[in-house]
Amino acid sequence: DAGITQSPRHKVTETGTPVTLRCHQTENHRYMYWYRQDPGHGLRLIHYSYGVKDTDKGEVSDGYSVSRSKTEDFLLTLESATSSQTSVYFCAISVGGRLDTQYFGPGTRLTVL
Amino acid sequence: DQQVKQNSPSLSVQEGRISILNCDYTNSMFDYFLWYKKYPAEGPTFLISISSIKDKNEDGRFTVFLNKSAKHLSLHIVPSQPGDSAVYFCAADAGGATNKLIFGTGTLLAVQP
Numbered sequence: 001d002a003g004i005t006q007s008p009r010h011k012v013t014e015t016g017t018p019v020t021l022r023c024h025q026t027e028n029h030r031y032m033y034w035y036r037q038d039p040g041h042g043l044r045l046i047h048y049s050y051g052v053k054d055t056d057k058g059e060v061s062d063g064y065s066v067s068r069s070k071t072e073d074f075l076l077t078l079e080s081a082t083s084s085q086t087s088v089y090f091c092a093i094s095v096g097g098r099l100d101t102q103y104f105g106p107g108t109r110l111t112v113l
Numbered sequence: 114d115q116q117v118k119q120n121s122p123s124l125s126v127q128e129g130r131i132s133i134l135n136c137d138y139t140n141s142m143f144d145y146f147l148w149y150k151k152y153p154a155e156g157p158t159f160l161i162s163i164s165s166i167k168d169k170n171e172d173g174r175f176t177v178f179l180n181k182s183a184k185h186l187s188l189h190i191v192p193s194q195p196g197d198s199a200v201y202f203c204a205a206d207a208g209g210a211t212n213k214l215i216f217g218t219g220t221l222l223a224v225q226p
Contacts, residue, residue: 004156031212042119042202042216043157050211058213090156099145099164100212104156 003027004105012111019078021108023091031096032074036087081112116140117205119217127225132190134220136203145206148188150199193224
């Protein structure tokens with residue numbers, strides 16, 4: 001158990017509504033990541049953070065924003081959810097640096113109707 | 114363009130036999146590779162990794178082979194067990210200190226009793 005929780009675990013929302021997903025870690029790791037998993041695409045990086053208030057974009061960042069005000073929490077926000085954002089979202093953490101390993105949370109299944 | 118490719122969406126093997134999962138990559142600058150296993154409704158779990166300074170890494174029933182000239186790696190599971198049935202993702206470290214990973218699309222392994 002890598003000490004990562006995600007909330008909520010499941011959410012159904014409607015198109016156009018804002019949604020915030022939370023990732024919480026107890027490991028005090030510097031790096032945190034948000035991925036989405038879709039059939040035929042594997043896991044794709046949305047945004048990542050390399051410290052409090054330090055974030056950067058990943059491969060599929062359009063339509064998403066993130067915030068990290070505390071080491072332990074990394075929030076992913078969909079400002080106006082669309083059906084194309086229906087997916088399973090995973091948070092990951094790592095110490096960082098070369099040859100390091102990322103550890104994943106249990107995931108959040110989001111459905112946008 | 115997929116930089117990490119898993120061309121077999123699924124694989125079925127008999128219990129006790131060898132499972133071989135394959136992964137190809139396109140960027141010769143990738144120098145660290147990881148395999149993750151994922152059960153339904155759970156997050157990916159780290160399985161085994163290999164650095165480009167090695168061509169083989171072994172951990173119990175799991176062995177990863179790296180062929181840098183062919184830009185190919187494979188995961189061998191011997192002997193395969195029904196509990197190994199899961200989706201397996203290959204990932205490459207994109208380089209730099211941020212430890213960003215690029216994932217393949219996954220291979221669903223089914224181990225038949």
